[in-house]
Amino acid sequence: MTDQHSPASLPAPSASAVGARRALPLVRRTLCAASLALLLAAGPAAAVAGGVEWPAAKNTAAQVEKAGLTMLDTEQLAMHIHTTLEVFADGEQVTVPADIGIDRSGPAPRYSPLHTHDETGTIHVESAEWRDFTLGQLLTEWGTPREDTRFGAPLAWVDGRPWAGDADDIVFRDGETITLRYTSR
Numbered sequence: 001m002t003d004q005h006s007p008a009s010l011p012a013p014s015a016s017a018v019g020a021r022r023a024l025p026l027v028r029r030t031l032c033a034a035s036l037a038l039l040l041a042a043g044p045a046a047a048v049a050g051g052v053e054w055p056a057a058k059n060t061a062a063q064v065e066k067a068g069l070t071m072l073d074t075e076q077l078a079m080h081i082h083t084t085l086e087v088f089a090d091g092e093q094v095t096v097p098a099d100i101g102i103d104r105s106g107p108a109p110r111y112s113p114l115h116t117h118d119e120t121g122t123i124h125v126e127s128a129e130w131r132d133f134t135l136g137q138l139l140t141e142w143g144t145p146r147e148d149t150r151f152g153a154p155l156a157w158v159d160g161r162p163w164a165g166d167a168d169d170i171v172f173r174d175g176e177t178i179t180l181r182y183t184s185r
Contacts, residue, residue, distance in 0.1 A: 052090075052148075054097070056097040057144070060105075061103050063140060063143050066140050067141050069101075069112050071112060072112070073110055075111050076113065080126050081173070081174035081175075082122050083175070085121045085138075087145070088179070089183075089184075097116065097142075099115070100138065100142045101113075101115030112141055113126055113133060114137055114172075115141075134169060134171055135156075136166075136167070136170075139167075145180075150184055151184060151185065152183060153167070154167055154182045155180070156170060156181075157181075158176055158179075159177055160179075167180060
C-alpha cells in the first residue's frame with residue numbers, strides 16, 4: 001500500500017513546473033542584485049533615516065577647542081576605551097558620522113582624545129592621561145545635534161538604564177552603550 005504523500009503516489013511535475021522552480025533562484029538572485037545596486041547607487045545618504053542627517057563638523061579644531069579639549073598630532077593610548085553611541089530622532093536611527101574629532105584638512109590628521117573613525121557608533125577615547133570624558137564634549141565636537149532646532153533635549157539611556165540627569169554629564173566607560181532619543185518639538 002502506498003502512502004498518499006509518498007513520492008510514488010504523486011503525479012510527476014509538469015515541464016512548466018520544473019522550469020518555474022529552476023527559474024526561482026535566478027529571479028531571487030536578480031532581485032537581490034538589483035536591490036543592492038539601488039542601495040549602493042543611493043550612496044551614504046540612504047543610511048539617513050527620516051531625513052535627519054547630522055554630519056561631522058567641518059570646523060573640527062574649533063569644535064574640539066569649544067569642548068575644552070586639545071587637538072593632538074597622534075592618537076594617545078595611555079587611556080584607550082570604546083563606548084557605543086546610538087542616536088535616534090523621532091524613532092529613526094541616525095548615523096553617527098565618521099571623523100567626529102578628527103581634522104583631516106592638513107598634511108596629516110590631527111585627533112581629539114574623543115573621536116570616531118567610522119559610522120559604527122564606536123566612540124574612541126584615546127588620551128595621554130586617565131580622566132573623565134563626557135558625552136557633552138563629544139556632542140560639542142559633533143556640533144549638529146545641538147544646533148538642529150527641530151528637536152528638544154534628548155532622553156538618554158546607559159546600557160539600557162534610563163539616565164536621570166543631563167545627557168551631557170554621561171561619562172564614557174569602556175564597553176558601555178549610550179542611547180540618545182531626540183523628539184521633534
